[in-house]
Amino acid sequence: MYLKIAQFILILILSPFLFGVINRTKAFFAGRKGSPLLQLYYDIFKLLRKGAVYSTTTSKFFIAGPIVSLSAVLTALLLIPFAGQPALISFDGDIVLFIYLLGLARFFTVLAALDTGSSFEGMGASREVQFAMFVEPALFLSLAVLTRITGQSSLSGIFSNARMSSWVTYDPLIILVLGALFIVFLAENSRIPVDDPNTHLELTMIHEVMVLDHGGVDFAYIMYSAGIKFWLFGTLLVGIFLKGYSCGQVTASVVFILGMILLAVIVGIVESTLARLRLLKVPHFLIVALALAIVALIISMR
Amino acid sequence: MPGRILKMHNCQARLLADIPEMSFTEFRDMSINQIQKGARVVSFFGCLDENKSIRLMMILAYDKQGYLTAFSTIVKDAYDSLTLQIPQVNRFEREIFEQWGVCPKGHPWLKPIRPQQTLNNNLDNFPGKENIPLVSDFFKIKGEEIHEVAVGPVHAGIIEPGHFRFQCHGEEVFHLEISLGYQHRGIEKALINGPDKRTIHYMETAAGDTTIGHALAYCQAIEGLADCAVPLRASALRAVMLELERLANHTGDLGALANDVGYLPTAAYCGRLRGDFLNLTAFICGNRFGRNMLRPGGVRFDLTDSMINEAKQRLIKTFEDVSNAVSLLWDSSLVADRFDDTGSLSQKTALDLGLVGISARACGIEQDIRFDFPTGIFKFSQIPISTHSSGDVFARAFVRWLEIQRSVKFILDQLNKLPEGEIMAAVPLLKPKNIAVSLVEGWRGEICHVVITDINGNIRQYKIVDPSFHNWLGLAIALRGEEISDFPICNKSFSLSYCGHDL
Structure with a gap:
């Protein structure tokens, strides 16, 4: 139990670090030095010390948005196993809770955005929800495939199940699911080619534009939620990929963290080499994830 | 008739x-x-x-x-x-x-374009006086599913102020109205009774990124009115400066276009390389934007042989890097998908709206002041007109790349055979009651200065037309039926000046 709590706290501390890795990777490709690895921590601490300004047109939903979102992703984090070890909370069917918690976080972010009455935020909210329509089923079906493979319906069960490691048997399925989850991962974390986290152009943003009016502590919550969300989806990918290893707990933890850092590097490389998709073509890209997940599900049910 | x-x-x-x-x-x-x-x-x-x-x-x-x-x-x-x-x-x-x-x-859309004092002192109360931007009405489309998006005049990036009003249906733009005038400084009014000490500085700052272009247009107008022959060496150096300005801005714009589609490699390198071209300008005259280089009668800074060699080497080196960075842009299929068929203008629309410069040439219109109305050294060394026919963002980007290549070749040619001699000639008094029209192909397009002198040979009226003045409407029309999220790349592909328009 103490070990699990320690792991949970470790994740809380580590997750913003991965953004530093992404930025450093991008800086490397751009021939720049890049911001410090710990930049997101500095930003969060800076924002936590600031006050927030609220527009008179906003209501309580605007304030609730970041708080509910952060609470939802933190609760989802309780369900996520770490390096093959079961999570703090785990029960049969918790994958459904996991997905709905993420849905709740999105719902409140969108509500807060709409609450401002700004046309930019309205556009961002509309785009976010439109894309979620493709991403959520893909995520759901991918997890369903994993449930089929392992016979387990809890996240901890799936990722500690020995059958996951038999790459030979489930090789094509796992590759399909990895593909689907990687696209979901890029979309959910607003990365290129779906969204551009670094753009300053309000008209092209998706996630960033929804949080334009938040400041201070609220914005710190949003940034931290983004870090946690990155970890949540990263765990799904790295968890599946690393399941082949069986080794001691300490080694497994180190390998897992290295895996997450490698994932951040891969995201950095993707962002450095690809351009953003035309907004109307983003659904095409997301449908690929859905298609991969469906194919995997069909194969798993034969 | x-x-x-x-x-x-x-x-x-x-x-x-x-x-x-x-x-x-x-x-x-x-x-x-x-x-x-x-x-x-x-x-x-x-x-x-x-x-x-x-x-x-x-x-x-x-x-x-x-x-x-x-x-x-x-x-x-x-x-x-x-x-x-x-x-x-x-x-x-x-x-x-x-x-x-x-x-x-009967003007279809009569509203003021800048807040300004009337030039007509006889008129106390002219109709546009109370009309300041944002106060007057915008074109509106009614309907439950239409939503209006207002952007600016304060923007998220470090750009000039301008207000954009979109009428959208979902992601599609039905209409865009652009309202400018926030940078109006009253340049044309301030020039009356000149030229004096301040005149050249007004010119160099009419549009900061076109310092050489506007200064050159002014100098040529004054020289025309004074019958002053500019030494050949000065003419060549002016052309070199003009092309360096073009190189810096085109490179910067290609990088900015890449940045707007989130394509990191070209964006990162072109940003730096623009700086290299600006530094080369500074190497010649001490200012990155070429201020204080041009004066009526010639130029103020000469190049020694060793400086010429260094400038050539730096130019070749920078051009190699630009070639590499820009070729990445053409090789990426994702970038091609963003650029192709985005913000298209037909050649007919471009002709009707009287577009100039890159925006016109990207619609296949062969129009270039350096070629059609050559002055100075361009009479002897011509630069072919670079055009592309598709009229979209890609065409505007690609014409820039063609011009970069030709400008580099031109500069190297000029530096290799720089005429010997003086760099400054004395400028006599301006001829009274005369008019001169001076055209220069700035990097953005045609810059037009019209100077009318009074009975004493002072400036009675000065009219500046920046290429942006022609082209802003082109951007608004190009955006019809486009996705609103493509506005930034359309805007960047035109790359128009706010202060050049506002004067």
Whole structure:
């Protein structure tokens, strides 16, 4: 139990670090030095010390948005196993809770955005929800495939199940699911080619534009939620990929963290080499994830 | 009537009295007739006659024939708008309206384009006085599913102020109206009774990224009015500076386009390489934007042989890097998908709106002042016109790349055979009661300065037309039916100046 709590706290501390890795990777490709690895921590601490300004047109939903979102992703984090070890909370069917918690976080972010009455935020909210329509089923079906493979319906069960490691048997399925989850991962974390986290152009943003009016502590919550969300989806990918290893707990933890850092590097490389998709073509890209997940599900049910 | 056309050459001084003055009907028929024959409006403005009446002056360019023409008419407080027949005078008529209080009757969208004091001191209360941007109404589309998006004048990036009003249906833009004028400084008014010490500085800052372009247009106009022959070496150095300005801005724009589609490699490198070109400009004259390089009569800084060698080496080195960075842009299929068929303009629309510069050449229109109306060293060393026919964001990006290559070659040519001799000539007094039209192909497009002198040889009126003045409407039209999220790359592909428009 103490070990699990320690792991949970470790994740809380580590997750913003991965953004530093992404930025450093991008800086490397751009021939720049890049911001410090710990930049997101500095930003969060800076924002936590600031006050927030609220527009008179906003209501309580605007304030609730970041708080509910952060609470939802933190609760989802309780369900996520770490390096093959079961999570703090785990029960049969918790994958459904996991997905709905993420849905709740999105719902409140969108509500807060709409609450401002700004046309930019309205556009961002509309785009976010439109894309979620493709991403959520893909995520759901991918997890369903994993449930089929392992016979387990809890996240901890799936990722500690020995059958996951038999790459030979489930090789094509796992590759399909990895593909689907990687696209979901890029979309959910607003990365290129779906969204551009670094753009300053309000008209092209998706996630960033929804949080334009938040400041201070609220914005710190949003940034931290983004870090946690990155970890949540990263765990799904790295968890599946690393399941082949069986080794001691300490080694497994180190390998897992290295895996997450490698994932951040891969995201950095993707962002450095690809351009953003035309907004109307983003659904095409997301449908690929859905298609991969469906194919995997069909194969798993034969 | 054809006998009454006054042919003028670029930067040639003509007696003001020689400009035909006609009745308004004649003026109107003449304008429509000449436009149909392929002429293009370079400038259309009002000026005050000696007997305090307002004279509308139309300056047309015949690109293929390489000459200009001017004719005029006297108006009172209103005249029948020409915009419906000649869409390209749209903004000019609005400008005349707010500067002189002369109303173009029947103008389809008569609202002021900048907040400004009237140039007509006789007029206390002119119609556009209370009309400041954002106060006047915008074009609106009604309907439950239409939503309006207002952007600016304060923007998220470090750019100039301008207000954009979109009428959207979902992600699709039905209409875009652009409202500018936030940077109006009253340059044209401040130049009256010059030239004096400040004049050149106003020119160099009319549009900061086109310092050389506007300064060159001014210098050439003054030299034309003073009958001053610029030494050949100075002419060559001016052209080198003009092309360096083009290189820096084109490179920067290609990088910015890449940045707007989130394509990191080109964005990152072009940003730096733009700096290298600016540094090369600074290497020659001590200022990254080329300020204080040009003066009427010549240039202020000369190049020694060792400097020429270093400049050549730096140019070749930077060009290699630019080639690498830009070729990445053409190789990426994702970038091609973003650029192709985005913000397309047909050639007909471009001609109707009177677009100039890159935006016109990207629609396949062969139009380049350096080629059609050459001055200075361009009379001897010509740069071929770079065009592309698709009229979209890709075309505007690709024309920039073609021009980069040709400008580099041109600069190297000039540096290799730089004429010997002086770099500055004395400028005599300006000829009284003359007019000169000076055209320069700035990096953005055609810069037009019209100078009219008074009886003492001082500036009686100075009219500046920045290429942006022609092209802003092109951007608004190009965006119709596009996705609103593609506005940034469309905007960047035109890369227009706010302060050059606002003056």
